[in-house]
Amino acid sequence: MRNPPWHRDELILALDLYTQLEPGQIHARNAKVIALSDLLNKLPIHSGKESFKDFRNPNGVGLKLSNFLSIDDTYPGKGMQRGAKLDKEVFDEFFGKPDELRVLASRIKNLAENEEVASKMPEVEDEDFSAKEGKLLFKYHRYRERDSKLAKRKKDRVLNIKGKLECEVCEFDFASEYGDLGNGFIECHHRVPLSELDQERETRLDDLALVCANCHRMLHRNTALSIEELKSLIRDNKNEP
Ligand SMILES: [Zn+2]
Ligand SMILES: [Zn+2]
Numbered sequence: 001m002r003n004p005p006w007h008r009d010e011l012i013l014a015l016d017l018y019t020q021l022e023p024g025q026i027h028a029r030n031a032k033v034i035a036l037s038d039l040l041n042k043l044p045i046h047s048g049k050e051s052f053k054d055f056r057n058p059n060g061v062g063l064k065l066s067n068f069l070s071i072d073d074t075y076p077g078k079g080m081q082r083g084a085k086l087d088k089e090v091f092d093e094f095f096g097k098p099d100e101l102r103v104l105a106s107r108i109k110n111l112a113e114n115e116e117v118a119s120k121m122p123e124v125e126d127e128d129f130s131a132k133e134g135k136l137l138f139k140y141h142r143y144r145e146r147d148s149k150l151a152k153r154k155k156d157r158v159l160n161i162k163g164k165l166e167c168e169v170c171e172f173d174f175a176s177e178y179g180d181l182g183n184g185f186i187e188c189h190h191r192v193p194l195s196e197l198d199q200e201r202e203t204r205l206d207d208l209a210l211v212c213a214n215c216h217r218m219l220h221r222n223t224a225l226s227i228e229e230l231k232s233l234i235r236d237n238k239n240e241p
Contacts, residue, residue: 003056004049004052008134009134010040011064012090012101019101021065026066030062033058033062039109039112039113043136044119107137107198108136110198138220140194167186169212169219169227169234170212172215186211190208191208
């Protein structure tokens with residue numbers, strides 16, 4: 001059986017390693033290649049990966065790294081000519097930004113190494129969504145913002161102060177629209193950007209924004225958008241003739 005295709009998160013990790021190696025160091029016996037192979041086997045991304053006996057083994061990781069060689073214009077040799085479209089996309093997006101790449105790679109790595117969190121990740125639905133930062137960091141964001149105790153405290157506080165639960169972006173109020181059915185309903189969004197949300201930082205109530213389901217989906221369609229930016233986007237869009 002063929003191994004499942006590489007996911008964006010895996011490619012981010014591989015490209016990060018690629019930027020640290022000389023072409024001659026790309027082979028299955030290199031300790032860093034072996035370490036990446038171990039890490040990829042820990043990532044809670046591909047369910048059922050245990051059934052592939054050579055899932056992301058050092059050979060496979062070496063091949064993927066050589067594949068970056070073939071995409072890399074700064075390398076005069078040929079590398080492997082077997083490029084997947086996503087390899088090139090990730091390469092083009094991050095190759096010139098090693099710092100950004102390093103931050104994302106280390107966040108993904110930390111998540112994968114936290115067994116408690118990693119074991120819960122597969123339970124978070126991924127809603128047919130892909131973030132620039134990869135699936136794992138996106139899932140982690142969803143996991144953090146759906147902490148039901150915190151969400152409840154946030155809602156209680158806002159209810160106490162304002163007397164209603166309104167979307168912070170568009171002011172939609174479920175209770176006034178749907179009556180009793182909508183009472184107490186609103187979603188929580190974590191304001192801290194995916195690439196900055198680390199495990200040491202505890203969520204404060206001010207990190208959470210209350211948003212309606214539509215605005216929440218729009219925020220997650222473009223992870224670079226903040227609450228304030230989505231607000232002004234709606235305003236600008238309404239003002240257009
Ligand atoms: Zn809204
Ligand atoms: Zn969110």
